Every structure is written in structure tokens, then in C-alpha cells.
């Protein structure tokens with residue numbers, strides 16, 4: 282049995298009194314590529330914010346390797362948060378910094394490497410995602426697909442144990458989406474990091490997912506859990522079937 | 532953390548063996564790549580085999596070291612054998628060189644000579660002026676469309692903006708102009724007391740506020756408050772491609788966004804100016820009554836005799852001109868905003884600076900003109 286990386290226990294997410302999802306129970310194992318599925322607005326990004334420790338649960342607990350995220354000290358939580366790499370839905374690159382500076386910023390903040398080494402590392406991370414030659418570009422000067430890849434390079438800056446992606450393939454053409462998937466797979470293979478991906482992109486979730494949950498808007502809770510391919514074959518729930526088989530069966 | 536080492540052994544036929552030892556982690560001291568390169572250079576190696584039997588923990592630091600080593604070896608045509616490294620390190624290295632390098636990509640930051648930079652600055656001034664005149668022209672065309680009833684904007688927007696830049700600014704205008712009146716009265720009183728002519732404080736404050744300070748102070752407040760707001764509103768719309776979206780629908784962003792803002796400010800600024808005039812006079816009154824032993828009635832009668840309607844009119848004309856200038860500089864900076872969030876900040880700064888400078892310059896010009904035509 283693989284080690285548990287994150288455990289979510291009876292989580293209820295709410296904005297003020299408005300409950301988004303409730304009674305979520307699931308485990309994310311080390312080295313898995315864990316997919317979060319669900320319709321628009323069902324609370325996937327909100328779940329990500331909870332897992333990242335950006336938002337406090339209305340009810341329930343989130344454990345990182347048996348440490349309750351909201352029962353430990355602020356400093357310890359910060360440390361856990363720092364070992365998370367995130368690629369946000371919109372890229373969220375800092376627009377006043379060049380790509381190289383975007384990656385160098387966390388390194389400058391949290392390591393005591395020399396400027397020369399930081400530059401080298403920034404260059405290396407950009408090479409990993411195929412953006413060598415664009416170090417001096419500002420985010421506004423590159424295309425959407427390149428922004429996503431630069432966001433990935435920044436997420437990798439601090440050698441994270443766990444990587445979060447919010448809709449990585451949204452707004453990308455199929456070829457670029459495939460390229461990004463391959464990139465995620467090969468980086469996962471070499472780093473052995475745990476990866477959590479929010480996505481609706483069917484080809485990509487079948488290609489990379491090793492475990493998944495499905496959040497439902499109507500019942501406001503998790504209605505299926507398992508590897509995406511198994512879910513397609515064995516899940517009796519019609520909502521999940523409809524979601525997963527769109528354009529395949531009909 | 533175990534010390535990390537790179538042990539280089541040169542064997543026969545210039546084949547080098549290197550052993551990676553210890554924990555290659557960020558934060559650990561890593562062997563200097565330059566000295567490794569030098570050693571390889573001295574020995575004239577043709578082949579380098581890497582071993583990692585004693586490699587401890589590792590992260591990107593190792594990957595970076597190997598990445599640089601690999602680049603060097605490629606350049607010097609040294610065959611690098613990494614097959615005995617952990618497969619994950621090999622994977623990372625392969626990934627890093629998987630994409631073609633874009634050689635001509637990076638922008639060259641060339642130093643330009645003094646003459647060249649003077650030329651560039653001149654050109655940019657020329658370009659800026661041209662852009663500004665184009666913008667003013669477009670606004671005039673749009674104003675013509677408005678008069679013919681063809682400009683398309685939402686009435687609701689106009690009311691909202693008027694509300695925001697008129698009543699919304701009352702508090703700060705009250706505070707500032709009351710204080711300006713107070714200051715004028717105070718400074719004047721010091722001087723006039725010498726001649727026993729305290730009563731003329733009323734003339735000083737009344738004329739000062741009505742002809743000059745009322746219009747000027749409200750314009751400066753509005754440049755800082757509303758001009759900056761206009762610039763950042765339009766600027767962030769530019770960033771979100773909202774303005775492009777308007778244009779593709781065939782709606783002129785000038786009609787839809789700039790015109791209501793211009794109108795609102797041109798209508799509200801004179802009203803605020805009039806209000807500021809009275810507040811200033813009130814400030815003067817407060818000083819005179821409390822410090823100069825004048826009564827309220829004396830002060831008001833003196834003010835009434837000192838001012839006639841023309842004085843208020845000069846201030847009002849000034850303030851409508853200022854309204855145009857503040858709105859123009861705010862909207863111009865907003866519309867020319869770049870595509871990044873930092874350029875929104877630059878646009879707001881530019882709007883305030885341009886607004887205040889143009890207001891003061893216009894004030895000087897108008898004052899001289901009034902003097903000449905004896906208005």
C-alpha cells in the first residue's frame with residue numbers, strides 16, 4: 282500500500298453561509314496523479330484552495346502526512362505550504378517580472394543560493410518546460426500555452442513534494458494540451474512528486490490520472506472515487522457516466 | 532547533510548571517471564562547476580563517465596550541476612556517460628534538453644550612445660504627442676456624435692460616474708477648501724493687521740477663492756482622486772481585453788467609456804468649485820471672527836462688496852477647462868495602458884502627473900488672458 286500524502290476528513294467548504302461541498306472524505310497517496318473532476322462551479326478551485334491551506338475549512342480536517350493543517354503552528358503550516366507547487370488557472374505569473382525573475386523570486390526568498398546559482402536554476406527550470414530563450418520576456422509578451430508552461434516552471438522552483446494544477450489544459454489547443462500532459466508525466470516520473478490536477482479534459486484525465494474523485498453540484502458532495510478508467514467501466518452513477526463518456530458512447 | 536563531492540579520476544586514453552558523493556541539495560555547498568571544467572580542460576579528456584554509487588539525497592541542485600556539465604561537454608565534444616546515474620536524474624536531464632533552444636529569442640539589451648538616446652527620446656516625444664493629438668481628435672469627433680445624438684453610451688454609467696466624482700468628493704473638497712480659506716485668511720491677517728486693515732481679509736479670501744484657489748484646489752483634488760480612478764479603470768479594462776471586446780462589437784470605446792467620464796467631470800467640477808468657493812469663504816470667516824475681532828455680519832458685508840458675479844464666473848470657466856484636462860489625461864493614460872497589471876499603476880501615476888501639470892499650466896495661461904482682456 283502506498284503512503285498517504287494528504288488525507289481529507291469530513292471536509293465542508295463554504296463561503297460564509299453558502300455551502301459549496303460537504304462531507305468530503307478522501308486520501309491522496311504519494312506519487313499518484315490525482316484528478317479532481319466535476320462540472321463548472323462545483324467547487325474544484327475552492328477545494329484546491331483548501332488543500333493548499335489558503336482557506337480554512339468550515340468543518341472537518343485536512344492532514345498532511347498526519348499533521349492537521351489547522352492544528353499546527355502558523356510557522357509549520359507555512360513550511361508545508363512552501364513544499365507545495367501550484368500552477369494557477371490563469372497562470373498568475375507576476376506581470377512586472379520577467380520569466381526568469383518569476384522563478385528566481387521564490388528561490389531568493391527561501392534559499393541562500395548565490396545570484397549566479399539562482400540564475401542557473403531559473404534557466405534550468407525554464408529549460409525543463411522548453412522556454413529557453415524567453416528568460417527576459419515579460420508574461421504579457423508570450424502566448425497562453427507558454428504562460429502555462431512558465432507557470433509550471435515557477436511551480437517547480439522550490440522542488441515541491443506535491444504539485445497542484447488548476448485546469449492546466451483550459452484554453453490550450455489539443456496539441457499543446459497533449460504536450461503539457463507529457464510534460465507533467467515526465468516531470469512526475471523524474472521527481473516522483475504527488476500531483477493533484479483539476480481538469481475536465483477527458484483525454485488528459487484518462488491519459489495521466491491514477492486516482493480521481495468526482496464532485497457533484499446537485500448533491501454537494503463527492504459521488505465517485507477511483508482510477509478514471511475504472512470509473513468509466515464500473516461506476517454505476519449516471520452523472521459520472523455521462524461526464525466521462527461524453528462524445529465516446531453517443 | 533553529508534558533504535557533497537565530485538571526485539575526478541583521469542585514467543588512460545584521457546578517459547575520466549567521476550564519482551558523485553554525498554547529498555546534493557539546495558543549501559549544501561556544491562563543488563564549483565568552473566573548477567571542474569578547468570580540470571577537464573587541462574587533462575584534455577575525451578570521455579567522462581559518471582558514477583553515483585555513493586550519491587545520497589539530491590534535488591535540482593544536482594540537476595543544475597549536471598545540466599551545466601552536459602552543456603560544457605557538448606561544447607568541448609567530450610562524450611558524457613550518465614547511464615549509471617539514477618533514472619530520475621537522467622529523465623530530468625533529457626527533459627531539459629528535449630526542447631530546441633531558441634537562439635535569437637532573448638532581447639538584446641544594447642547600450643546606446645548619448646546621441647542615440649537623445650534621438651530616441653525625441654522620437655518618443657514626437658510619438659507621444661502624435662498619440663495625444665489623435666486621442667484629442669477622437670474625443671472631439673465623439674463629442675460631435677454626441678451632439679447629433681449618435682454616440683452610444685449608457686445613461687446609467689453617466690449618472691454613476693457623476694455620483695462618484697461629484698457628491699463622492701464632497702467630504703474631501705470641504706476639508707481642503709475650508710483649510711485653504713483658513714490659511715489665506717491667516718496669512719493675510721498677519722500682513723493687514725500691520726496697517727490696521729483687518730477688514731480687507733474678507734476681500735483677500737473672497738477674491739482668492741473665487742478667482743483662483745477654488746478652481747485650482749478642486750481640480751488638483753480631482754486629478755488625484757478621479758483622474759487616477761479613470762486611468763486605472765480603463766487600464767484594467769485594457770488588460771482584460773474588455774476594450775478589444777467593445778471594439779470588435781463595433782462600439783467605439785471612446786463613445787462608450789471616455790465620453791461619459793469627460794461629461795461627468797465637466798459637469799461636476801464647476802459645481803464642486805462653487806461649493807469650494809463658499810467653503811473657503813467660511814474658513815476665512817472663522818479666522819476673522821475668532822482672531823480679528825470682526826463680526827460675522829461685517830465680514831459678510833465686506834465680502835459681498837468685494838465680489839461681483841464676474842469673479843465667480845472666471846473661476847467657473849477655469850474649472851470647466853480643468854475638468855476637460857483632468858478627464859482627458861486620466862482617460863488618455865488609461866486607454867494607452869499596456870497589457871500587464873504593473874502598467875495599470877504606471878497609467879494612474881501618469882494620469883495624476885499629467886493632470887496636475889496641465890491644470891497649473893492652464894491656470895497660468897487663463898490668468899494672463901483674463902488680465903489682458905480685463906475680465
Ligand SMILES: Nc1ncnc2c1ncn2[C@@H]1O[C@H](COP(=O)(O)OP(=O)(O)O)[C@@H](O)[C@H]1O
Nearest residue numbers: 296299301319320321322323324325326327328
Ligand atoms: N470568493 C468567493 N466568494 C463567494 N463565493 C465564491 C467565491 N469563489 C467561488 N465562489 C462560489 O463557489 C462555487 C465554486 O467555485 P469554484 O471553486 O471556482 O468552482 P470550479 O469548480 O469551477 O473551480 C461557485 O458557485 C462560486 O460562485
Ligand SMILES: [Mg+2]
Nearest residue numbers: 325326370447
Ligand atoms: Mg475553477
